[in-house]
Amino acid sequence: MTETPSVLVIGGGSTGCGIVRDLAMRGLDVTLVEKGNLTHGTTGRMHGLLHSGGRYAVSDQASAKECIDENRVLRRIASHCVEMTGGLFVQRPEDDDDYFQKKLDGCRECGIPAEVLSGEEAREMEPYLAKDVKRAIRVPDGAVDPFRLCVANAADAIDHGARVETHAEVVDVLVEDGEIIGVEVEHQDKDLGIGEGEPGTREKLYADYVVNATGAWAGQIGEMAGVEVAVRPSKGVMTIMNVRQVDTVVNRCRPKGDADIIVPHETTCILGTTDEEVEDPEDYPEEGWEVDLMIDTLSELVPMLSEARTIRSFWGVRPLYEPPGTGTTDPTDITRDFFLLDHGDRDDLPGMASIVGGKLTTYRLMAEKISDHVCEKVGVEAECETADVPLPGSSDFSVLRDWMDEFGIRSPVGRRSAQRLGSRTDEVLGGWDGPNPTVCECEAVTQAEIHDALDHSGTDLNAVRIRTRASMGNCQGAFCCHRMANELIGDYSEVVVRDSLDELYQERWKGERHGLWGEQLSQAMLKHLLHATTMNRDGDPAASDEGVDFAAFDTGASAAVGAAGDAAGDDTDRAATDGGERRDASRVSSDSRSDGGHHADS
């Protein structure tokens, strides 16, 4: 083969991002297409647990061993995406002793470091655990930021020559002479300012091999190719608390059940989850009782949760799969292992494989196995390097410096920025000219970091949000949504700023609705007052087709006596006013940012 083989990966979740990085590092010509943002599907809607493997130590030891191995790999290659919180499997008086012992033995059999703590020792670690907690097993669970992880994989893939095309939905799988030769995508009809595709157009992308890494959506892609991929999407709810009631991952130590895990994540805790099969991964009920179930059940482990403030809830859909004929009825019993379906072997339709099942912790290992398969298919011999080469932001980053002096921002803000940016901190904060104010105060995100994210997100503020965490804190964007949007003005018109703001605002609202009581309802009302009362975003004449008759409104008290403009003097006076010392015009950062000439319509 003379040309570099080309591979097309569908799906910008952890699996797709992992594969595109792996294959790009192996020297292949790779393109990733994703219909929404990176992490738009399941990856962006999970509890952020970095498994130690403890959860699978009894039921599925093969998965448990993979988890502990990959847990160690990610701590090495993605240190800025991981917080090693440690984890506890907590036993309440009514929980089975035998199962506790099985869990402990299972962990040890799988090579997962496990230590038994008395109830008292566990409460010393986590003071808000219930007083009657009996024992706990301590394991190396952690928290992982799935957004940052995917973005880092995609960024590294791009650095290795890959093309990453978000907001490009596959509308057809191209089949020729009994073989899959590529896909047709439709680029979203809106110029986001990123990607090579022309907005609103369709584009055919040909490749030597296609990887369907769309998880819960794999059946839909399969259908376009004429093959059946029987994914069984299963939904789960996650509820975000306003603070970290626990600093350790807290699991309930019992065989299985809903609402059995609390994951500390950045400034919040995430309560999870449920497991219920749904028909359509994009259209399923999201109901209040599911939120109540999280709070009520997990209060048995951490009683203060019953009175604590939740800031929003969200649902994710697992891409569960089991080989035809297995016939498991309860989704919680379906294996969490992943499957590679080679449609050549399986359906006599070569040129594509589908990946289903799996979990975030082992995304890299899955990507490695799939990439091995792809390389074999296209005849490339290359070693996988992803377990050893750190992701961008994660290299040689061991000492957090005092960023305040260096970059002119307050130290708590600098510390948070550095935790997110890792070894890219210098590049992002150091490369910024002029004052660098905080845009999102809840999450301590500065203007420089917003602009760095905008470079990769175009006008999509939700993409900025997942990269930076801006608007994801307690106020849910009340104080910062519009500030984030304002940062677009140098490169885009006010109409784009407004549309992007509306989109982000509505996205935040969707999840907030599930936490609307108590403090968070007060917060929502304040947000409503700022954005509707003061900014009049809901009654904006600029967004209305009906013109406003300005002459019908108050023109001021002085107009009534015919003295308008008196205070201002007339134009000839202006030249006579104090010329003073002129400041250097170059202090203005740039013309595009500071001078936005505009003419009124009338």
Added chain:
Amino acid sequence: MPIRDDVLVVGGGLAATTAALAAAESGKKVRLVAHKKSTLRQASGLIDVLGYADGDGPHADPYAAMADLSEDHPYRILGEEAVREGLRIFDEAVGEMYAGGHTDTNALVPTYGGTVKPTARYPASVAPGLASIDEDTLFVGFEGTTDFAANVVAEHVANAGVPFETRGVTLPFPKRFRADARLTRFAKALDEDERVDRGVGVRRALADTVREHTSGEDRVGFPAMLGDVHGDEVREDLESRLGMSVFEVPTGPPSLLGLKLEDRLFDALDDAGVRIATGNPAVGYEADGDRIEAVYVDQKGSRVPYHAEQFVLATGGLVGKGIDSDREGVTEPLFDCHVPHAEDRYDWSEEAAFGDHAFARFGVVPDEEMRPTTASGEPQFENLRAAGGVVGGADVAREKSASGVSLATAAVAGGRAGEEA
């Protein structure tokens, strides 16, 4: 000696202060107890009466638009006269500090989000910026601040269809502050005309910076940070140096215009002889049948009774915690007044972010003299009245009616309390 007054007002915002002023007009002994006196720092400082009704607007005539409101709206219960009475009390309290009293017609004011909004009264410093004055406008913002982007404001105001040209420019403030300095810090520097390099006062330095960027505009608008105590002086100084009119654009929190209004209202309370006790929350009450005898205030752990003949509840809405909620329901926590709400909490809000949310209208249900009523429609207590955000029935955010509802309900609640005490 027990604390005893004729009228006790509970709360510290616009409604509470107005109710206290209304009650004091009767010559009775009035006391105001407030947990915090800082609710107005969130407010723009504009006094809206009614800009939109039933999704329609902006309306130039707020009084005519009242007919389109639903029958349980406080304006419909109290009538136009209550609104006029509230505005009279307000106008007398703030004097020259505010404008708009010369007409019944709404003004359209540009705010920091960029577009214009209808309002009935506006600070004098905002007046030269009205969108119905046909004068080309330069908006000036500052580097290092993120709430107010001058280019966004200029383009947005233009897109709203105003009859003049606009331009925005972002400049370095002549004096550098530490990172994330608030607009209040900028205001202080202008207030005291602090020196910048080479000994030049910051006002002159600012005028010099701005002058370089003007190009024939008639007026220049800044985010509301042009001084605090000496705001008028700062603005006059800049106007004479620049030779054009200078105005302020209302901002979000911390809102200097809101804070200044709060100070003025508390001064007016002093002038009217109202006693003020702030810093401690009201936590309970004592009643004899359908008459309240006293309200208990928590003072460092001890419950101190405040006796009075008449009581006004003006503790605010959801934001001020005058209305509380949990997963099960919505309550008025001090007197446990009836607050109607749907059983399913998902019916409290709409899917659209700016939808017709039921939660925005949560509050007590008043009779025609502002007494909160029970579920069966009877006054809960004969000597308790309510005013402001704690009163339900109005979506003050969508209607742009927040201040007007506070003033009208306070005028009636405070006025009747004063008469009957």
